[in-house]
Amino acid sequence: MFNWSSPRKPLLASIAAVALLSLTACGGSDDSDATGKADADGVITVKLGVVGPKTGPASLYYQYMDQTFETFSDDFEEKYGVRFEVIAEDDKASPEETARAVSTLINDEGVHAILGPPLSGNALQVAETIQRSKVPWLLAGPNADEIINYDQQPNWAFQTNFTNQQIMEVLGQRLFANDAKVGIVFSADGFGQSNVDHLKSWAKENGHEVTVEESIQPGAADANAIIQRMKSSGVESVFMGITQGADTATVTRAIAQAGFDPATIMTTGTILTNYKDLAEPEQWANIQIVDPRNFLEGGDKEVLDAVQEATGDAPAIPTNNISTYAMLDIYAQAVKEVGDANEKEAVRKAMEDIETVHIGETLTIDSPFAADDHRLYTDDLSTWFTYGFDKDFNLVLKGTAQECADKGC
Amino acid sequence: MEPVIIGLVLGGLYALLAQSFVLTFITTRTLNFALGEFVALGAFATLAVASWGWLPDVGKVVVGVLVAGVVGAFVHRFLILPFTTQGEHDVRWLLSSVAVSFVLLDLITNVEGPSPQRSDTARVSGTVDLFGTGVSKQQLLLATLAVVISLLLILVTKRTPMGLVMRAVSQDPETASLMGVSPRRVGMGAYAAAMGLAGLAGVLYAATVGASPVMGEPLLVASIAVAIVGGLGSLWGPLLGGALYGVLSQFASYQWGTIWGETAGLLLVIAVLVWKPEGLLGRRTEVKL
Known part of the structure; x- marks a missing residue:
């Protein structure tokens, strides 16, 4: 069963960790060993710029990257002879700060590649800049398709999370089954907006219409009006495209409060973060999620278990912990093949042409990319999984997305 | 009917926080823009003692109220009062209260982390049917408390010597101080009570949404709005403002969407x-020139 515990940290440990992180962040690049070329031991040290909200309410979106480095850095060095020297920039989840951070990393720090930002809206803000700067862009977090403009070739961005267009391809059939009336509640941010855009786009292409679309502000006190509007419109299928599990809890609380009982309630893996502690079992009993990762066995689970074991904490955002692992594997392989991280175009091409992506010890994905497709996953329903939850919020595998679309789950 | 019921109930939460603004404004002519962080402080203080089995829930709630209240009094004495010394046009306290907000937010986040934490203290589960509308018992409790506390505050200010002192300081602090009343102490007391109220709201609200460093921020705009609509100088104001703001915003959400x-x-x-x-x-x- 799937259950990552999150023990409460003692005060002193928290203060020590904050102090340690602060000291780490103060490290300049003057003494950097990150030449991007192999040293006497054959190890290539790469200067990797990492952008994300280190501080502030969205800091979980930095923590998952931190956890993945802490857990697997040594493994990548051992496996590929590539060592990551992380140059971290805190964007506080603000698009303006993201622009500043990316500029600093490219112009002042001269990084070999950029990992992040993890939030779609912030990534959209800097997409043009990074593409123009010709730096490999490792997008392990954001789901918005709009971040990558494939008209621009060669393209420098790579996505190892699923995209919103893909999840809508997978979910569309479920949500609109039997011509059901569909309502979407989405976060008032880049992720949410991209979700609603792609759901409407899918619906239009397939002769359907979204009946109700409502946004929810982060931290909203209630979602009663949203749910009442869905209920009074006769909505039968609900999709929650919400960034934070805490806001998902607000919506499911309102569903319970209103006595609303739609036939289908679907959401994404974001529910795995911050939801369980704020909701009651009856509120998640009918929720299902779809995801291209198998959280219950194989390489995906190995990554999550290793993070839990190495850090002592639950994976901050399980889906993104896995996608960060995959991205680092891809980039490290490419650097190893080229032999010099300074040869950025060659590294980019090596990433595009990568033959096998490794996730954990046992999962591989073959030749995922093409010049006009830098997405790790596909929208093939037979490769996606549908999960529900038991009363303890452990994931329960319902079948592949194809099986659930064909027979219902 | 549903928007009215839900709006009135939600308005209660906003009214409770708006009452904090009114309390500090009528006694010190200042507003504490760190109110959202005091909401979180109360919630986390209660969470810190949540595992003390020997202490009943009421005691844990009192801990949250006291911690927020004591910190509030200190904030007034050392971070608000020193920035109000140059007459009624001295508004440096605006900046210092915003600074308090940032400092408290960072402190709470560093100690407790950014993620919401479940809080079961004073949690009332389930919903109740009110004129055909399902209402969360927790929100109903908050709304009822807002009304009861507002009435108590009005009684205290109208019928007790302490209230007389508060009104005296409110109307003319200089003359009041000539009569032996310390506006500084009254201000500290008002801040303690106001931030204690914010802490109380935090404890009860956290039982619904979890305790997190930013839990008070989304409530801040609505609470200030409620205080302004009702009138910053009236203890009845938050009740009227909360009701109007809550019902109107819910009605608009129901009719045209949450945006x-x-x-x-x-x-x-x-x-x-x-x-x-x-x-x-x-x-x-009216000011006589």
Whole structure:
């Protein structure tokens, strides 16, 4: 069963960790060993710029990257002879700060590649800049398709999370089954907006219409009006495209409060973060999620278990912990093949042409990319999984997305 | 009917916090813009003692209220009062209270982390049917408390010597101080009570949404709006303001979607500021030149 515990940290440990992180962040690049070329031991040290909200309410979106480095850095060095020297920039989840951070990393720090930002809206803000700067862009977090403009070739961005267009391809059939009336509640941010855009786009292409679309502000006190509007419109299928599990809890609380009982309630893996502690079992009993990762066995689970074991904490955002692992594997392989991280175009091409992506010890994905497709996953329903939850919020595998679309789950 | 019921209940939460603004304003002519962090402080203080089995829930709630209240009194004494010494046009306290907000937010986040934490203290589960509308018992408790506390505050200020002192300081602090009343102590007391109220709201609200460093932020705009609509100088004001703001924003959300809900509430604020700047129940102050 799937259950990552999150023990409460003692005060002193928290203060020590904050102090340690602060000291780490103060490290300049003057003494950097990150030449991007192999040293006497054959190890290539790469200067990797990492952008994300280190501080502030969205800091979980930095923590998952931190956890993945802490857990697997040594493994990548051992496996590929590539060592990551992380140059971290805190964007506080603000698009303006993201622009500043990316500029600093490219112009002042001269990084070999950029990992992040993890939030779609912030990534959209800097997409043009990074593409123009010709730096490999490792997008392990954001789901918005709009971040990558494939008209621009060669393209420098790579996505190892699923995209919103893909999840809508997978979910569309479920949500609109039997011509059901569909309502979407989405976060008032880049992720949410991209979700609603792609759901409407899918619906239009397939002769359907979204009946109700409502946004929810982060931290909203209630979602009663949203749910009442869905209920009074006769909505039968609900999709929650919400960034934070805490806001998902607000919506499911309102569903319970209103006595609303739609036939289908679907959401994404974001529910795995911050939801369980704020909701009651009856509120998640009918929720299902779809995801291209198998959280219950194989390489995906190995990554999550290793993070839990190495850090002592639950994976901050399980889906993104896995996608960060995959991205680092891809980039490290490419650097190893080229032999010099300074040869950025060659590294980019090596990433595009990568033959096998490794996730954990046992999962591989073959030749995922093409010049006009830098997405790790596909929208093939037979490769996606549908999960529900038991009363303890452990994931329960319902079948592949194809099986659930064909027979219902 | 549903928007009215839900709006009144939600308005109760906003009214409780708006009462904090009113309390500090009538006694010190200042507002604490770190109110959202005091909401979180109360919630986390209670969470810190949640595992003390020997302490009943009421005691744990009191801990949250006291911690927020004591910190509030200190904030007034050392971070608000020193920045109000140059007359009524001295508004440096605005900056210092915003600074307090940032400092408290960072402190709480560093100690407790950014993620919401479940809080079961004073949690009342389930919903109750109110005129055909399902209402969360927790929200109903908050709304009821807002009314009860407002009435108590009004009674205290009208019928007790302490209230007399508060009103004296409110109307003329200089003359009050000549009569042996310390506006500084009254201010500290008002801040303690106001932040204690914020802490109480935090404890009860956290039982619904979890305790997190930013839990108070989304409530701040609505609470200020409610205080302005009702009148910053009136203890009745938050009740009226909360009811109007809550019902109007819910009605707009039900009719035209949530994006219009908050907008409608803020349009109400603008209308009140244009028509009656002192608030619906506030009194216009005449100054003799």
